Amino acid sequence: MGVGNNMVRVDAIEKVTGGAKYTADLEPKGLLVAKVVRSTIANGVVKSFDLEAALAVPGVVKIVTCFDVPDIQFPTPGHPWSVETAHQDIADRKLLNTRVRVYGDDIAAVIAEDEIAANRAARLVKVEYEEYEPMLTVEAAMAEGATVLHKEKPGNVIAHSSFVVGEGTYQEAVEGEDVVEIDHVYATQSVQHCHIETPISFAYMEKGRIVVTTSTQIPHIVRRVISQALGIPAGEIRVIKPYIGGGFGNKQDVLYEPLNAFLCTQVGGRGVRMEISREETLACTRVRHAIKCHVKAAVKKDGTLVARKFEAYSNQGGYASHAHAIVANTSNEFKQIYHDEKTLESDAYTVYTNIATGGAMRGYGIPQAAFAAECMADDLAVAVHMDPLEFRMKNCMPEGYVDPHTHVACNTYGLKECMEKGRSYIHWDEKRKEYENQTGPVRKGIGMAIFCYKTGVYPISLETASCRMVLNQDGSMQLQMGATEIGQGADTVFTQMAAETTGITEDKVHILSTQDTDITPFDTGAYASRQTYVSGMAVKKAGLIFKDRILDYAAYMLDKEKDTMDIQNNVVVDKESREKLLDMAELATTAFYSLDRSIHITAEATSHCKDNTFATGACFAEVEVDMPLGKVKVTNIVNVHDSGKLINPKLAEAQVHGGMSMGLGYALSEELLFDKSGRPLNDNLLDYKLPTSMDTPDLHVQFVELDDPTGPFGNKALGEPPAIPVAPAIRNAVLNATGVAVDSLPLDPQKLVAHFKAAELI
Amino acid sequence: MGVGNNMVRVDAIEKVTGGAKYTADLEPKGLLVAKVVRSTIANGVVKSFDLEAALAVPGVVKIVTCFDVPDIQFPTPGHPWSVETAHQDIADRKLLNTRVRVYGDDIAAVIAEDEIAANRAARLVKVEYEEYEPMLTVEAAMAEGATVLHKEKPGNVIAHSSFVVGEGTYQEAVEGEDVVEIDHVYATQSVQHCHIETPISFAYMEKGRIVVTTSTQIPHIVRRVISQALGIPAGEIRVIKPYIGGGFGNKQDVLYEPLNAFLCTQVGGRGVRMEISREETLACTRVRHAIKCHVKAAVKKDGTLVARKFEAYSNQGGYASHAHAIVANTSNEFKQIYHDEKTLESDAYTVYTNIATGGAMRGYGIPQAAFAAECMADDLAVAVHMDPLEFRMKNCMPEGYVDPHTHVACNTYGLKECMEKGRSYIHWDEKRKEYENQTGPVRKGIGMAIFCYKTGVYPISLETASCRMVLNQDGSMQLQMGATEIGQGADTVFTQMAAETTGITEDKVHILSTQDTDITPFDTGAYASRQTYVSGMAVKKAGLIFKDRILDYAAYMLDKEKDTMDIQNNVVVDKESREKLLDMAELATTAFYSLDRSIHITAEATSHCKDNTFATGACFAEVEVDMPLGKVKVTNIVNVHDSGKLINPKLAEAQVHGGMSMGLGYALSEELLFDKSGRPLNDNLLDYKLPTSMDTPDLHVQFVELDDPTGPFGNKALGEPPAIPVAPAIRNAVLNATGVAVDSLPLDPQKLVAHFKAAELI
Known part of the structure; x- marks a missing residue:
């Protein structure tokens, strides 16, 4: 019972039997x-x-x-x-x-x-x-004399933000130092969410x-x-x-x-x-922003990262949508995940263009950041002939890190343990050795990537969530959340949290899976990997009030002190001896129908969250690259996540599987393409190459479970992180296999063949 | 704003435009x-x-x-x-x-x-x-050797209850007294509710x-x-x-x-x-119990009621349903509405038979009680040559009456004022005089009846109700009731009550018209004329908590003492000066989105009601009786109700109209008939004679508005009362017109012609 167990999803049966009702199932006649x-x-x-x-x-x-x-x-x-x-x-x-x-x-x-x-x-x-004239690129939209898309932004630039960590400029930091420098543009593409239901x-x-x-x-x-x-x-x-x-x-x-x-x-x-049809969804809803990151970085011979200069250009498309929040997030993760001895200079631009509008997509700017940062890490490691894992161990976000701008802190720190766990799981050291000095058209490689991800949007924005609980006549309860189940299993983990907090077993916690703004407690919803953390706090808060009210009624029925009792497995028990005092069913029936004291026991609470914490993790991927075909086969892959205590390990694993699958498509095949007029070329699932089960290797998942003191149950973000490190890990594995650094996504055959030809490998 | 005003029904427009969604409108596909x-x-x-x-x-x-x-x-x-x-x-x-x-x-x-x-x-x-063998009557079912319908009740008698008010027996009370006695069996028929939606x-x-x-x-x-x-x-x-x-x-x-x-x-x-089809509804759902009341009563020459003996037999039909609660109610009202100088002996039986099962129907045993008591009153008045109104004034439930068994009290007493109001409205004294000594086949008459009706079921049973209120971002609110709108206008009066209590105007009170046991506060529902009284208390209780929480937030925003403020017309005002301090919309938006203190303001409360109070009233009817045709034409009719303060006078009037219409059918045309085998003969709306608009005279309504101290807003029962006094008032008007006392309902042409023939009037 409670959190930490592999409860079967509350909606599993109805979803697989077709009983679950989606919007189209609820349409009234006419x-x-x-x-x-x-x-x-x-x-x-x-x-x-x-x-x-x-x-x-x-x-x-x-x-x-x-x-x-x-x-x-x-x-x-x-x-x-x-x-x-x-x-x-x-x-x-x-x-x-x-x-x-x-x-x-x-x-x-x-x-x-x-x-x-x-x-x-x-x-x-x-x-x-x-x-x-259509303006499809950031460059075109920022060019002198470009047509103005929104009169409020005459230069088509929605926002430009910049910051410096450390002193002076990048140039000043590296001048006269014995460093190796790199200068790359790491670019990500427009991809689409491809949810099943349009x-x-x-x-x-x-x-x-x-x-x-x-x-x-x-x-x-x-x-x-x-x-x-x-x-x-x-x-x-x-x-x-x-x-x-x-x-x-x-x-x-x-x-x-x-x-x-x-x-x-x-x-x-x-x-x-x-x-909205699939074609309209691909072309006219939202995409993940294509972001170009111009990265300069300097590293000492011993692998110490000295300074970086980061310049990101986010292609917003026609409308602002989430706008600059995305690339601001990109810049922040780029900053947080590695530590510069001296300086990080950072600039970010969000620019209106005429391609499909960028919006929120799992990771919210961090997949792009991770691609830039993790390509950079490997490219720097190569430059100083260092093992990329060692490079990361040396330069990554340190234990106790606190973001200098947002003050978000690593309340628990599992990043290095994730790396160690992945290293061991995938036999990193042996494989790196094994894949040295390959020849021939098909080569193997191993790569990795790390990331950090905050939990929710505090302190950038508001984090508030409410929960209502209602006692039923049989001692079971209704659980009403403003937070939403969107396939991720939120309803199941909230059910577990309610059981954990109240002592009413999961089978007697009936969660409302439908939100209705007329009656549902307020919650901003499912995004930012916030719900188990922020809405979970509301469950805990409401649950404690609810339990207190139940025990208050038990105190009345039993003529005992409330504080001497507890609830365990649907029974009111003595807090010390754990001896059974009263069935919840009897208590509930009495509370409803007592002629002396009838009360409909409910509880409702808002939790205004003013905390945040970093989740971290790593991906390790092994690939086989068929260079003449430009084909990358992922032969082994593991994500290791530091996401605090897991509420439901099986669901957590499934969540990671889904993210890894998204990461694979991002790495290898997905890209929304436009012709010169800005018209989408592949706005359908035949031409837009979402990976199928045929393209997907076995996905392995490991966790580092640390009890985060700010999480309601020791938990922190897990919703979005799994999608983040996969693409750069694969890119780095290809680099390891072939020595070719591909700086843009996806690593599709056309692009790879061109690169391998340029490198005279084929 | 608030209670006492003629707010248009909240569901008026959607009900008349067909937009309102009933069960059949909500059916999912397949x-x-x-x-x-x-x-x-x-x-x-x-x-x-x-x-x-x-x-x-x-x-x-x-x-x-x-x-x-x-x-x-x-x-x-x-x-x-x-x-x-x-x-x-x-x-x-x-x-x-x-x-x-x-x-x-x-x-x-x-x-x-x-x-x-x-x-x-x-x-x-x-x-x-x-x-x-089918047993269609109480007598058949109680006969020696009758088949047993339910083995738990071997004699087919579900219950027999009896009580005595005063000392000794009826016989002892009248023995040797100079009294006039009557001995009648007043019988009511099975009728059906005939709600539009089956x-x-x-x-x-x-x-x-x-x-x-x-x-x-x-x-x-x-x-x-x-x-x-x-x-x-x-x-x-x-x-x-x-x-x-x-x-x-x-x-x-x-x-x-x-x-x-x-x-x-x-x-x-x-x-x-x-x-369930109309035919099934008429025959196989529930009916109002046919009850035979054997009444003996003794009155002094001066009109003082000395003693009564009451013996009621309720024909339950095949299943217990509400069973003995109905005829127990009948006995109680018979007891309460008149005062015996010496003794009332009362016995009541509820008996299984093979006709359609009796259940709850508007009035819950009181229409039957009123028919018996009010026929009796007129028959006694005739016996001592007294004006029936004077008889009632002399013997009716007195001011300050407290039921000796239930201790339900007249907290406010409007019965005699109702009689006076009706007397004047219908010109009782003039008409009684005018209709003396008529001849010819068509005669006119005037009659009346009174009643009392308690409010809800306390102390016989539990009275509990809950209410939830939720603040919206725009300063409007949701109102969620467990109590149900069933056409009577409950949603509208709850809206008014919420507005009255909170200071948020009705147009900004959005009531949920759908109840859903997963989310709706607990309430037992719409019956016993309880909702404005019992559920209304829950609205008041929740409303005060809700307002307090809003003012608590206002205190935070304005840095003022909560107790110095009030809410009026959607504005937080200074309690004394009534000066505007803060718009509710601004307060609500801040409460939702404040980065400092975000809270979803809601309130929920259960009101366990341990009060009751008598509503009373009278009906005055004027008729024209065509004796050869056996046809009664109601030429004037007025109901006068003492139902406490009216929450919505127009809705109250409409409620009385509906009850009077039901009373007219009960009096003159409705009766569910069975053949010898127990098969219904008129289980359709062609043969079952529900009055149509063609049969309905103008309905007049008067109120005596007293502020009941136990009602949440001074109000007491009005839902069922209007249906109660109409049938006996018409029966008494026919008696006045023709001198013929018809002791069973309905007064249909066949029955009347038989009576007039027996009386040699035709």
Whole structure:
């Protein structure tokens, strides 16, 4: 019972039997269907529409264009609202946009009686544009005379941040020192989340309020953003989140719920459904930012890292979304994970362009940081002929590290133990030796990467979570969270936490898997690997109050002091002797129905979290590189995670598997491509190369379990970390195998063959 | 703002526009359909089934018979559970019954892919019975050698209760006194609630639990009864109650939800819907008990009531349901409403028979009591040549009355003021004079009746209610009640109460109209005219806590003492000067998003009510009786109610209209008829004569508004009272018009013509 056990997922059976109800399963009868009309240019202005042919399609109810929507700009990212204007998200889009910034921009919407009519009409909408040259790269968008995408940012640069750790400049730090320098541009690509369930919602009006059921990670934030986008009070909106088929950050943006909410108001409150197709999802929702990191680094002969200069350019795409928060995160991890003897100079830019908009995606800037930092580490190790693991042991984030800017600290430190564990698991030393001096077209290599990741968003932003518990007549309980199950197993671990705290066994903890902003305790939702840490604290806090109230009733029934009792396995027991005093079922029935003292025992608490802590880890990968084919086969791979105490080891392992799979695609095959006009070239799962089970090796997982004093149950972040170190570990294994340093992702055959040819290996 | 105003119903617009979602509107896709197979005898035993033809119907999934259900007897009435065994409801039926006790008893159920297949198969189920003589009357069931319907009650008498108020027997009291005596049997008929929406539910399994969405007045009790009927813990059941199309007590019985829940477990948790047809509803759900009251009463020449003897026989039908609670209520009101100088002897019997089962129906035994008491009052007045109003003024429940058994008291007393108000409104004295000495076939008359009605079930049973309030980001609030809106306007008055208590205006109080036992605060539901009184107290209690927490946050924001502030019209104001200090919207946004102190402000409270109070009232009716046609035309009618302070006068008036309409049908046309075999003869709305708008005169309503000190807002019962006094007032008006005392309901043409012929008036 309680935390630390391998409880079977609370939703396992219904998910595998098809009983679990997702948004589409909950649609009421008679919904209208909405379809977004999308721009066929990436940069320009809509001048006019010709709707005649579209309106003539039988079944079309209404067409709403960018000229019909409220003149309100709103932000989409799933951040807690900030009461300070300066920290509020960038409001740079309307429900439908006249100014087109991406290919497939939302310029109108058709509402029809059915899907076929909606699609047919959407295709028949004729649009006249004023078209500008598409700017697909940061360089193009920052160039002199580039068209301005958002008038609030005349140079297309959303933000530029910089900091220095240490004294002086990089140049000053290395001048006259006996150091080896490297100078690389490490570049990551645009990739997409590829959650199984594409964005879907339906909206209708009830008692003058708008009710939106949607596949989201952040129902309470969706409510707030709809309120902003439509200019109506939050209380007049109700958002319901059923089971969702994955999100990975893409559903941490409020993308189509505001439009759907608005459309239902345009048809007298009738229900309207809006399902975003896979093609639209790939091209018109969010991607992981492509970031170019220009890294200069200097290292002494003995491997001591002296100084670094970091310059990152984040390609934002058409809309701000999470904007500069991503590359700021990148810069921070680059800073934190290695220690410079002298200086780190850091600059980061986020730049509007005309490619698909970047948003939140598992890792939130850290996969990009890890690619830059871990390529750098290996490239420096190579430069000074040092074992890359030794290089890391020497220069990595030290025990007791405290971030100089955020003051986030390593409350527990498992980084070096992770490295040791991986080293031993993969036989690092033997393999490094074995793979020296290979010849021939197929070569083997071994590589590694490390990372650190904070837990939640404090102190950058607000961390708050609430929980409600309700006693049932049979002594079981309801557990109501604002935090969301998005496939990661949150409902299961919350159940375990509630059991641990209250003494009511898991089988009697009934968690509500649906969030509904009308009734669900407030929580900002699933992102930033925050829920077990932040929302878990709310479970603990509410659980203690709940247990206290139960014992208070036991004290009344038994005429004993409350403090002398405890609850264990659904029984009120004597705190000392553990002797059974009263069944929870009897207590609960009495509490409900006592003629003397009837009370509906519940508890509700908000936990405002003002803590954070670093999770760390490492990936070790072994590869076989077929150089003429440009093919990398991962033959062995292990992730080792320092994520504090595990609430549910089996679920933790599964979480790592999922992250590693994402990392493999990021490393080897995934990339969202655009043609010169900014039109996506592979916006479907045939051409966009997500790894399948055929491409996936056995995934190994190890943990270093340290009891973090700030975690509610000793736990810290695990949601996002597994996706972070895989790509650089593989890149470094390829480097080890072939001696070729590939500085951009993915390591796909075309790129590798070009590199191997250039290195005259084939 | 607040209580006492005519707020428009919160659900008005969506109910008239068809937007409101009832159970059938919420059905998920792909439900199976269940149909109950009903016995074609009223008394007997099922020996065997031949299912071959039924199972051969395409689309039939499964047939479950009375031989397949758990061997568990369970109770159906919607009472709070009692932790004392002696006070628990009678558990006398299984999910499907082998022992048949009513015509149309539930003996099997067909589950099929669609309605047509289910109905077809249900008709093809062949049943072999052992058949016994049907017992349709109390006399038949109590006769020597009558078949035993439930082995636990060998004489078919469920209960016999008796009490005496005063000293000695009736006979002793009248012996040797100069009194006039009467001896009548006043009899009421079986009538049905005729709610627009017939019982409907659908059930499926989710995470191993059963979820039942149903049209009920009492979701939390449905949960408990399903738990008993299936022998599973309450926590494994979830009951959801959407809008419902009326109940009037019939949905205060848990009739088909347990069977529906069981059936879904028989098809692997797939969703199953069960809709009870109008015919089934009339014959196989619940009816208002037909009760025969044998009344002897003695009155002095001056009109002083000396003594009464009351003997009531309640025809229970086949199953106990609410059983003896009904006729016990009848006896009590008969006792309370008039004062005997010497003695009241009272006996009441509840007897199983083979007609449709009696259950709760608006008034819960009091319409029957009022018919007996008010006929008696007029018959006594006639006997001593006294004005019936004067008789009542002299002998009715006095100011300060306290029930000698329950100790329920008149905390406020408006009975005589109601009589005076009605007297004046209808010009009683003038009309009584005018209608003396009429001749001819059409005669006019005026009559009246009074009643008293307690508020809720305390101290007979538990009165407990809970409420939860949640602050939204915009300073509006959610109001969550366990109490149910069943058409009576509960959601609207709770909204007003919340506004009154918190200072947040009604337009910003968003009440949840759906109850869901997983999340809804506990409340036993809508019955006994309890909700504004008992659940209203919970609103007040939670509201005060909620307001205190809001002001606590205001104190933090403004650095002021909490006690110096108040909330008025969504603004925190200085308590003394009423000067504006802070908008609720600003406070709420800060409370949610403050980086310093974030809290999700909510409040939840249980109110355990240990109070009760009498509501009273009178009806005055004027009629024109066409004696040859046996037709009574109500030409004027007014109900005057002493129901404490009115929360919403317009809704209160509407509530009285509905009750008066029910009273008119009860008086003149409604009666559920059975043939000799116990088969219903008029189980449809063509043959069962519910009054239509064509039959309904203008309904007039008056109130005596007294501030009851025990009511949360000075209010007391109003839900059921309006239905009570109408029938006896009309009967007494007919007596006044024709001199003929009709002692049974309804006063339909056949009966009246027979009476007028017997009296040689036609």
